[in-house]
Amino acid sequence: MVLPSVPSSLLGAPAGIPRSVLLTATVAAAACLSIPLILQSKGVKSQLSIPSPRIKTLPVISEKESLALPYPLDALPGGRDVxxxxxxxRVYEWGPEDGEKVLFVHGISTPCISLGDLGHEFVGKGCRVMLFDLFGRGYSDAPSDLVYDxxxxxxxxxxxxxxxxxxWTNFNLVGYSLGGGLCVLFSRYFPHQINSLILVASCGLIRPYHVGWKSWLLYSSGLLPDFLVKVLVRRRIRPEIAQPPGAAGGTDIASAEVKKYLPSGDGDSNGGARFDSTSISKFRPDTTVSSVVRWQVDHHDGFVTAFLSTxxxxxxxxxxxxxxxxxxxxxxxxxxxxxxxLAREAASASGLHAGKILMILGEDDPIxxxxxxxxxxxxxxxxxxxxxSVLPGGHEIHITASSRIADAVEAFWRKYPA
Structure with a gap:
């Protein structure tokens, strides 16, 4: 491991970063550099894949406790472990086998349970749907020796x-937030498989000025050693348990977290107070987004690694x-x-038939x-x-506006039929 010099590490740094912060970070990095080398000399080797809570947590708790988890293993139909x-x-697949196929891809911090309502909406329209937990989220293991790229x-x-x-050689692709950027990526390389591409509150076009100096220091600078960064990121992204809207005695804890960790213009995964306090599903109204994220931080040993590398x-x-x-x-x-x-028929068979994608945005999305x-x-x-298509709501529209999203997609399909 080589410690970058301060001048080279400052290239691309956000304006206004305190000099004391840079000096402290540099000293901390230098003081900690020897630890990985000591571990290597003692023959300590990391495992190639970090097990999910399915292996670590579920076997040691009762069936009643497992059902009470923010994200139980059977939260969605048709579950399987691949x-x-x-x-x-962890993959879920259900709906009519001869229905229009739709693959859903979730965001950076919430596993696929957050897209469960959307999946049910599409099944209600006769579709076959498939959802899965990205590596390091939910019940999917976390590769520990690979870059999440x-x-x-x-x-x-x-x-x-x-x-x-x-x-699943021809299907429709729906990506939310990080999942949207990943769906664009997949469509770039396999366009012939994609009938339509739907992006919901998608990343990929977020302007870099939204990254403040704290996020830059943790995620991009290279000044701090990784093990220290992971400790700090874990503290940063672990939310308090926000109450669902209208819950008795509920307080705006998530808003306080935003003020504490995310000063103006410095955001990463946090969608704001309304996002954190949103119920993860209409079928689980007492479970908030923040409780699912907190559960992952506490019980999935690979979550922080996956989040940081992503x-x-x-x-x-x-x-x-x-x-x-x-x-x-x-x-x-x-x-x-x-x-x-004739060319139109060929184009339809080749995927992305309309030469157009659908983007669905939240009117008040802060991310x-x-x-x-x-x-x-x-x-x-x-x-x-x-x-x-712009819908009322913020970064949580994939949950709160699931019915409207399904209707907008169906209208898009009718307008541009294959």
Missing amino acids: ETPYGSI ARLYVTQFLLVLASSKLS IRNAPIYAPQRDWKALNKILEGRREDRRESA VVKEETIEDAHNALGADGVEI
Whole structure:
């Protein structure tokens, strides 16, 4: 491990970062550098995959206790555990086997239970749906020797698709927040498999100025050793248990957390007080988003590792080359459809048939800012490449507006049939 010099590490640092913070961080890094070397000399080796709570927690608690968890193993229908070289992946699949297939991809901090209501809405419309926990979230193991980047996540998509007894060679892709950026990434490499691409409060176009100096110091600077960063990140992202709206005796704890950890202009995974206090599902009204995230921090030993590596390496902030590549694909689809009826049929069979994607945004989303995202999406994909729907709510619209989202997607499908 090599300690970067202060001048080189300051390149790209946010303006206004206190000099005392940089000095303290540098001293701490230098003091801690020898620890990894000592561990290596003693022959301490890390495991390749960190087990999920399915292995660590569930076997030591009662059935009653497991059902009372913020995220029980049977929270969604059709659950299965898929063993892979990267660790086990938790997958849920249900709905009519001959229905339109829809794969859902969740965000950075909440596992796929947060998309459960949306899944039920689509099944109610006759679809076959599949949801899964990203590596290091929920009941999926966390690879500990790999970077959580494009290669790992695309591989996970393929492993999940291959785990079904049905053929998932043509399907619709719905991604929320981080999942949206990952869906753009997957569509770039496998456009022929995608019938339609739906992005809900998607990352990938978030402007870098939203990263404040605290986030920069933890996630990007390289000044602090990783083990210390993990301790600090764990404290940073572990929320208090926010009460559901209208709960007796509820207080705005999440708002206090935002003020404590996220000064103005410095945000990462926190969607705000309303996001934290949102019920994770209409079927679990007393379980909040914050309680699920807290459970992961406390009981999934790989969650912080996955979160940190994802922030550093996944397609979250602009600019993203994936969007430029997607734009060329969409332009090609539109050109094919214009040429002739025969070409239109071929284009439909090749996926992303309309040459257009649907983006659904929250009117008051503090993370994926509506005005900025609309402007940047049009710049990246052109006005002909994206249709935008704005719904009331914030970063929690995938839960609170699940019915409206399903209706908007259905209308999009009718408008641009395959």
